[in-house]
Amino acid sequence: MEYITASEKETFNLGKTLAKKLKGGEIIGLNGNLGAGKTILAKGIAKGLGIKQNITSPTFILMKIYQVKNRKSKIERLCHIDAYRIGSAQNLIAIGAEEYINNKNTITIIEWVDRINIKCSKNIFINSNKNFKRKIYVNCPASRTQGV
Numbered sequence: 247m248e249y250i251t252a253s254e255k256e257t258f259n260l261g262k263t264l265a266k267k268l269k270g271g272e273i274i275g276l277n278g279n280l281g282a283g284k285t286i287l288a289k290g291i292a293k294g295l296g297i298k299q300n301i302t303s304p305t306f307i308l309m310k311i312y313q314v315k316n317r318k319s320k321i322e323r324l325c326h327i328d329a330y331r332i333g334s335a336q337n338l339i340a341i342g343a344e345e346y347i348n349n350k351n352t353i354t355i356i357e358w359v360d361r362i363n364i365k366c367s368k369n370i371f372i373n374s375n376k377n378f379k380r381k382i383y384v385n386c387p388a389s390r391t392q393g394v
Contacts, residue, residue: 249382257283257372257380261290264384268295270321271350271367275359278372283380284357287372291355292324303357304328308341322351330358338362 251257264287274291276284285303292301296316304310305328312324325346327338338344346352347364359366373381 247384249384251283251380251382253378254283254286257286257382258290258293260382261287261292262294263290265291265294265353268321268353270319270353271348273347273354273356273364273366274368274370275364275366276355276357276370276372277360279374282372282374283382284372287370287382288326288355288357291353292326295319295321295324295353297324301326305330308332309343311346320351321353323353325352325354327354327356328358329356329362332362335362335364338364 249260251260276287278284285301289301292312295314296319297312297314299312301312304326308331309325309327312326314321314323323346325343327343332338332341338347347354356362356364356366359369368385371383
């Protein structure tokens with residue numbers, strides 16, 4: 247699927263819409279240039295899951311866990327990872343991510359997933375341009391995420 251958003255608000259709202267389709271246990275890989283909107287989309291997904299906390303990029307802490315307070319969902323938590331400095335999927339173990347990845351009650355979002363080798367349920371590539379428009383490809387083939 248391809249979506250086009252023209253503002254941060256539209257990207258955020260797309261994240262909220264995507265969240266409604268999640269069942270639990272998904273790993274969502276986010277790729278795109280610096281400033282493309284990965285964290286904005288992650289914030290929208292978190293809001294769509296019912297998380298009220300302010301979501302920030304875990305750039306320096308690498309991983310952040312948020313509790314989901316939505317009683318209508320079996321999803322209990324969101325694991326938000328920034329893989330920019332992690333280097334490999336093996337290093338996810340070192341930060342304690344293995345407890346959350348593939349857990350049926352957790353949604354895992356990994357920004358910069360192209361920097362590690364991990365299979366994702368959903369791959370999302372965000373291509374932004376100078377006019378602030380974003381083309382967002384959901385479940386695009388791996389070849390599409392390489393150097394688009």
